[in-house]
Amino acid sequence: xxxxxxxxxxxxxxxxxxxxxxxxxxxxxxxxxxxxxxxxxxxxxxxxxxxxxxxxxxxxxxxxxxxxxxxxxxxxxxxxxxxxxxxxxxxxxxxxxxxxxxxxxxxxxxxxxxxxxxxxxxxxxxxxxxxxxxxxxxxxxxxxxxxxxxxxxxxxxxxxxxxxxxxxxxxxxxxxxxxxxxxxxxxxxxxxxxxxxxxxxxxxxxxxxxxxxxxxxxxxxxxxxxxxxxxxxxxxxxxxxxxxxxxxxxxxxxxxxxxxxxxxxxxxxxxxxxxxxxxxxxxxxxxx
Amino acid sequence: xxxxxxxxxxxxxxxxxxxxxxxxxxxxxxxxxxxxxxxxxxxxxxxxxxxxxxxxxxxxxxxxxxxxxxxxxxxxxxxxxxxxxxxxxxxxxxxxxxxxxxxxxxxxxxxxxxxxxxxxxxxxxxxxxxxxxxxxxxxxxxxxxxxxxxxxxxxxxxxxxxxxxxxxxxxxxxxxxxxxxxxxxxxxxxxxxxxxxxxxxxxxxxxxxxxxxxxxxxxxxxxxxxxxxxxxxxxxxxxxxxxxxxxxxxxxxxxxxxxxxxxxxxxxxxxxxxxxxxxxxxxx
Numbered sequence: 001x002x003x004x005x006x007x008x009x010x011x012x013x014x015x016x017x018x019x020x021x022x023x024x025x026x027x028x029x030x031x032x033x034x035x036x037x038x039x040x041x042x043x044x045x046x047x048x049x050x051x052x053x054x055x056x057x058x059x060x061x062x063x064x065x066x067x068x069x070x071x072x073x074x075x076x077x078x079x080x081x082x083x084x085x086x087x088x089x090x091x092x093x094x095x096x097x098x099x100x101x102x103x104x105x106x107x108x109x110x111x112x113x114x115x116x117x118x119x120x121x122x123x124x125x126x127x128x129x130x131x132x133x134x135x136x137x138x139x140x141x142x143x144x145x146x147x148x149x150x151x152x153x154x155x156x157x158x159x160x161x162x163x164x165x166x167x168x169x170x171x172x173x174x175x176x177x178x179x180x181x182x183x184x185x186x187x188x189x190x191x192x193x194x195x196x197x198x199x200x201x202x203x204x205x206x207x208x209x210x211x212x213x214x215x216x217x218x219x220x221x222x223x224x225x226x227x228x229x230x231x232x233x234x235x236x237x238x239x240x241x242x243x244x245x246x247x248x249x250x251x252x253x254x255x256x257x258x259x260x261x262x263x264x265x266x267x268x269x270x271x272x273x274x275x276x277x278x279x280x281x282x283x284x285x286x287x288x
Numbered sequence: 289x290x291x292x293x294x295x296x297x298x299x300x301x302x303x304x305x306x307x308x309x310x311x312x313x314x315x316x317x318x319x320x321x322x323x324x325x326x327x328x329x330x331x332x333x334x335x336x337x338x339x340x341x342x343x344x345x346x347x348x349x350x351x352x353x354x355x356x357x358x359x360x361x362x363x364x365x366x367x368x369x370x371x372x373x374x375x376x377x378x379x380x381x382x383x384x385x386x387x388x389x390x391x392x393x394x395x396x397x398x399x400x401x402x403x404x405x406x407x408x409x410x411x412x413x414x415x416x417x418x419x420x421x422x423x424x425x426x427x428x429x430x431x432x433x434x435x436x437x438x439x440x441x442x443x444x445x446x447x448x449x450x451x452x453x454x455x456x457x458x459x460x461x462x463x464x465x466x467x468x469x470x471x472x473x474x475x476x477x478x479x480x481x482x483x484x485x486x487x488x489x490x491x492x493x494x495x496x497x498x499x500x501x502x503x504x505x506x507x508x509x510x511x512x513x514x515x516x517x518x519x520x521x522x523x524x525x526x527x528x529x530x531x532x533x534x535x536x537x538x539x540x541x542x543x544x545x546x547x548x549x550x551x552x553x554x555x556x557x558x559x560x561x562x563x564x565x566x567x568x569x570x571x572x
Contacts, residue, residue, distance in 0.1 A: 031406075037406065037410070038410045039410070040410075041407045041408065041409075041410050041411050042410070042411070042414075045411060062429060062430055119324070120327075120328050120331075121328065122328075123325045123326070123328050123329065124328050124329065124332055126547060126551070127329070127543050127544075127547060128543070130542075130543040130544075130546040130547045130550065131539050131540075131542055131543035131546075132504055132505040132507075132508045132509075132542055132546065133505065134421075134505055134508045134509040134512065134520075135508050135519075135520070135523060135538070135539050135542050135543075136539070137512070137523075138512070138523045138524065138526065138527035138535050139527070139532060139535045139536065139539070141527055142348075142349070142527060142530055142532055142535070143349065215505070218420055218421045218422070218502070218505065218506075218509075219421075219505075221421045221422050222421045222424075222509040222512075222513075225421075225424065225425070225509075225513055226509075226512060226513060233422075236422075236425040237424075237425050237513075239425070240425035240426070240428060240429050243429075245426075245429065248425045248426050248429065249426070251422075251425070252418055252422055252423070252426065255418060255422050256414050256415075256418040256422075259418070260413065260414050263413075264413075
């Protein structure tokens with residue numbers, strides 16, 4: 001794409017010297033634009049997808065072009081199915097994340113504060129983290145049936161353990177000199193926690209939230225497929241059962257875009273901001 | 289990794305394991321931490337037994353410890369355990385082998401070429417978000433229910449994490465190293481084998497660890513949804529008949545297996561490669 005645009009512009013017009021740099025300058029400006037750099041690569045990929053679908057390389061029942069998927073989006077939007085399922089999925093994720101943070105953060109800090117507790121709980125944390133979240137779904141279904149509680153339980157579970165592990169790791173990263181310095185300056189236990197340990201552990205906590213949400217997102221899709229009442233995951237699997245490929249494609253695209261937005265617009269900036277703050281703490285350490 | 293140590297570990301973990309370790313090599317520094325690692329589990333199991341005993345929860349809701357141990361022994365004796373374990377491990381091995389064979393060269397190519405990485409980075413980030421479980425419906429449509437679809441999911445979950453981390457690892461190689469190797473007349477082939485690959489290795493291994501984490505979850509989900517063998521399938525079957533003892537036994541096996549893979553295989557590998565990278569850094 002790059003080559004044809006750069007070479008094509010001067011060749012089509014008169015071979016003037018002023019035109020070529022203009023096209024090149026245009027390309028240079030374009031390639032520095034962050035929106036173009038992010039979305040640009042998708043253009044040839046979608047074009048290729050379309051070409052492959054139009055050429056009929058794969059049978060229609062297995063592979064559909066972007067035109068069919070767009071038509072399907074319009075159809076589902078009009079019927080109100082897509083917004084309904086989308087809000088179902090997001091509500092479940094919201095509940096899961098909310099309870100996950102409420103449980104994971106305090107438990108993580110409680111574990112991290114005492115060396116003895118940490119030593120005793122660490123192996124158990126590792127083990128529960130090792131039992132893949134989805135593996136809980138069967139027993140959760142036995143306990144709560146095919147309900148919102150089951151899905152929420154699994155998401156909360158997925159988020160709590162990576163979060164606790166990150167909180168413990170983050171608290172361990174806080175340099176001991178900082179804590180001792182604050183203590184010798186007369187700070188009480190609570191002030192040391194609020195003003196030294198909490199901000200110091202924040203970058204690790206932020207990346208823990210990001211990892212946990214990443215796992216939770218996947219768990220949500222799997223849980224919706226298995227529990228199968230509503231939501232994007234259910235829509236995809238239901239469509240697969242009927243043999244409607246365009247809805248399966250549509251579901252994957254919606255999931256990808258949603259997570260990309262969540263990650264790029266909320267989680268990544270949050271992580272970056274806390275890391276910058278941690279940098280502040282670091283430089284303080286250098287001074288002292 | 290024969291299947292028989294697993295049920296043994298589930299039933300009388302502390303004595304059996306520590307004793308075996310001690311027999312293998314009398315390393316005093318190893319037995320202590322192992323015991324410390326296992327002690328919390330003994331406490332956990334004891335608490336579990338007491339709570340179930342005191343509250344009298346029906347077995348259908350939450351089984352007693354010996355029920356689970358019996359279920360494990362049953363599964364081991366009937367050969368069911370070996371069958372499921374074999375199916376799951378085969379799929380993980382195949383999936384990760386294909387992921388390494390495809391993701392590693394791809395990641396190195398991306399890291400070595402700025403144009404390629406500028407083009408593929410947004411696509412990769414998008415795909416990482418999608419990787420694994422979201423592919424289950426389409427994978428079962430393309431490949432049918434069974435080994436093919438599950439291996440595809442494991443590969444898919446690992447590929448993107450591996451490629452992305454490999455790319456980051458190659459980019460982190462100091463330019464001085466690249467330039468000096470090139471100025472001393474290294475061919476493309478030698479650059480790949482002696483500079484790019486070892487330089488990126490620490491990042492590659494952590495990518496492998498992250499990817500395998502996703503792959504393992506993907507495996508369990510895919511087996512529950514789309515297969516007729518494997519640990520996930522065992523869970524699915526047990527849920528149909530409300531046999532909570534078998535469900536918990538399978539969960540314990542899944543947890544123990546992942547702990548073995550992660551702590552005894554991947555974590556030491558990561559440490560070793562980081563040490564090796566330190567060496568190359570020192571040579572600079």
